[in-house]
Amino acid sequence: MIEAHGLTKRYGATTAVEGLDFRVEPGRVTGFLGPNGAGKSTTMRMILGLDLPTSGSVLVNGRRYQGLVWPLHEVGALLDARAVHPGRSAYRHLHSLAAANGIPRGRVDAVLEQVGLAGVAHRRVGGFSLGMSQRLGIAAALLGDPGVLLFDEPVNGLDPDGILWIRTLMRTLAAEGRTVLVSSHLMSEMALTADHLLVLGEGRLLADLPLDELIARGAADRVEVRAAEPERLAAELRELGAEVTREPDGLLRVVGVGAVTIGELAAARGHVLHQLRDANSSLEEAYFRLTEGSVVYRAPVPA
Numbered sequence: 001m002i003e004a005h006g007l008t009k010r011y012g013a014t015t016a017v018e019g020l021d022f023r024v025e026p027g028r029v030t031g032f033l034g035p036n037g038a039g040k041s042t043t044m045r046m047i048l049g050l051d052l053p054t055s056g057s058v059l060v061n062g063r064r065y066q067g068l069v070w071p072l073h074e075v076g077a078l079l080d081a082r083a084v085h086p087g088r089s090a091y092r093h094l095h096s097l098a099a100a101n102g103i104p105r106g107r108v109d110a111v112l113e114q115v116g117l118a119g120v121a122h123r124r125v126g127g128f129s130l131g132m133s134q135r136l137g138i139a140a141a142l143l144g145d146p147g148v149l150l151f152d153e154p155v156n157g158l159d160p161d162g163i164l165w166i167r168t169l170m171r172t173l174a175a176e177g178r179t180v181l182v183s184s185h186l187m188s189e190m191a192l193t194a195d196h197l198l199v200l201g202e203g204r205l206l207a208d209l210p211l212d213e214l215i216a217r218g219a220a221d222r223v224e225v226r227a228a229e230p231e232r233l234a235a236e237l238r239e240l241g242a243e244v245t246r247e248p249d250g251l252l253r254v255v256g257v258g259a260v261t262i263g264e265l266a267a268a269r270g271h272v273l274h275q276l277r278d279a280n281s282s283l284e285e286a287y288f289r290l291t292e293g294s295v296v297y298r299a300p301v302p303a
Contacts, residue, residue, distance in 0.1 A: 001023060001024065001025060001026055001060075001061060001062075001148075001179055002023065002024035002047060002058065002059070002060055002148065002179060002181065003022075003023050003024075003058065003059045003062075004020045004021060004022050004023075004043070004047075004056065004057070004058045004059075005021055005056055005057050005058075006019050006020070006021060006055060006056030006057070007019070007020040007021075007043065007046060007053055007056040007057065007058050008020070008053060008054050008055045008056050009039075009042050009043075009046060009051060009053055009054050010054045015203055016039050016042040016203055017039040017042050017043055017046070017200075017203045018203045018204055019056070019204070019205075020039075020043065020056070020200075020204075020205050021205070022198055022205060022208050024179055024181050024198075025179065025196070026147070026174075026177050026178060026179040027174055027175075027177050027178075027179075028174050028180070028195035028196050029170050029171060029173075029174045029180045029182060029193055029194045029195050029196070030179075030180065030181050030182070030194065030195070030196045030197070030198060031182055031183075031184065031190040031193065031194030031196070031197045031198070031211070032044075032181055032182060032183040032184075032197075032198050032200075033183075033184070033185075033187075033190065033197060033198070033199045033200070033287060034199055034200035034201055034206075034291065035201065035291055037202075038200040038201055038202065038203065038291075039200050039202075039203040040152075040183045040200055041079070041152060041183070043058075043200070044077070044079060044150055044152055044181075044183065045079070046058050047060065047065065047150060047181075048065050048075070048077055048079070048150070049064065049065035049066045050079075060074065060075055060148055061074060061147070061148065070101050070102055070144070071101070071144075072097065072101040072103065072143055072144030072146065073101065073102075073103075073144040073145070073146060074144070074146050074147060074148060075146050075148045075149075075150070076140070076141030076142055076143065076144060076146040076148070076149045076150070077141055077149070077150040077151070077152075078134070078137040078138055078140070078141045078150070078151045078152060078154055079150070079152045080137075080152075081130065081133040081134045081136070081137040081156070081157070082130075082133055083137075084125045084133070084136065084137075085125070086124065086125055086126025087124055087125075087126060088124065088125055089121065089122045089123060089124055089125065090112065090117055090120060090121050090122070090123065090125055090128075090136050090139075091108060091112065091121040091122055093125060093136065093140070094108045094111065094112065094136075094139060094140060094143060095108050097140055097143055098143060101143075101144055103143055103144055107143060107144075107145070108143070109121075111139040111140075111142045111143055112139055114139065114142065115135040115136070115138050115139040115142075116135060116165070117132065117135050117136060117139065120132070129157065130156060130157030131157040131158045131159060131162055133157070134154060134155075134156060134157050134158055134162075135158075135162070137154075138151070138154060138166070138169075146178075147177070147178050147179060148178065148179040149173060149178060149179065149180050149181070150181045150182075151170070151180075151181070151182045151183065152183045153183060153184055153185070154166050154170075154182065154184070155184065155186060155189060163189065167189065167192060167193045170182060170193050171193065174195070182194065187282070187283045187284035187287055188283075188284070190211075190283060191211065191215075191282065191283040191284075194211050195210065195211060196208075196209070196210050196211065197209055197210075197211055197214055199214075199287070199290055199291065201290075201291050206290055206291065207290055211283065214283070214286050214287075214290075215282065215283055215286050217286060222253070222254070222255055222278065222279040223253075223254045223255075223257070223258065223259045223262055223276065223277065223278055223279060224251060224252070224253055224254070224275065224276075224277055224278075224279045225251070225252040225254060225262060225273065225275060225276050226250060226251055226252070226273065226274040226275035226276075227252065227266070227271050227272065227273050227274065228271065228272035228273075228274070229271060229272075230246060230250050230252055231246075232271075233252065233265075233266070233271050234246055234252055236265060236269065237252075237254055237257055237262065237265070240257055240261070240265070241256060241257070242254050242255065242256045242257040243255040243256050251275075253279065258278075259276055259277065259278055262276060263276055
């Protein structure tokens with residue numbers, strides 16, 4: 001388990017993370033989301049003792065990471081897949097980590113096989129593609145068979161087969177009772193992988209919810225309507241304070257007024273409706289609604 005209490009990190013006048021309180025529970029995949037600059041990587045670095053909090057604390061299984069005697073036996077992490085000496089082979093890299101942490105040599109062969117790198121184990125890492133480097137980083141995280149695992153953007157550089165593999169691996173690790181925290185910008189992948197979500201914006205916690213609940217919140221009061229007189233219905237809905245978008249095919253997308261209210265208005269004012277249903281939401285839509293005021297780096301929209 002990972003527990004943060006009032007976790008704050010400042011760099012001079014800049015606050016990267018402010019007052020975070022959360023728990024990452026074992027037995028489920030927890031997705032860690034947020035725009036660039038939201039504080040995700042800083043938080044992960046504090047979990048691993050690479051950065052010290054300005055205030056507050058973060059504990060792994062009830063202890064600070066710095067207090068772990070054999071850290072790789074308890075916590076495995078992938079933060080930077082390229083942080084490996086390019087002149088070493090994959091095998092030698094993992095063997096040095098194993099020797100420093102009291103891990104048997106046989107475990108090196110096992111994780112290389114697990115991540116699909118057994119055939120290139122003695123090639124120099126400097127010649128690896130990004131996807132191969134990601135696999136090596138995952139092998140290093142798994143080396144000590146830890147109960148807590150952190151992965152920062154683990155699917156970067158992976159082909160579709162690799163993405164399916166890492167998705168299955170994450171869910172398998174969680175099913176074994178491990179604590180799994182995964183940071184990603186790929187909403188479609190998080191929707192298929194995560195059970196629970198932590199969402200940051202400008203260093204603050206915006207959401208700490210099960211995946212299904214966050215998506216359901218994003219769908220609140222979103223309705224799709226087809227009517228015989230879409231322009232008249234749209235105008236009357238706007239009078240009620242709704243936001244109405246008309247698609248080229250005549251479909252009205254309505255936010256802020258529920259299906260019951262729309263049905264009652266149609267009956268009272270003689271509208272013929274061909275379709276009236278609550279719209280399904282996606283994780284991407286729910287995420288954008290939640291973080292729209294917290295984007296630090298935003299490029300102008302092309303004209």
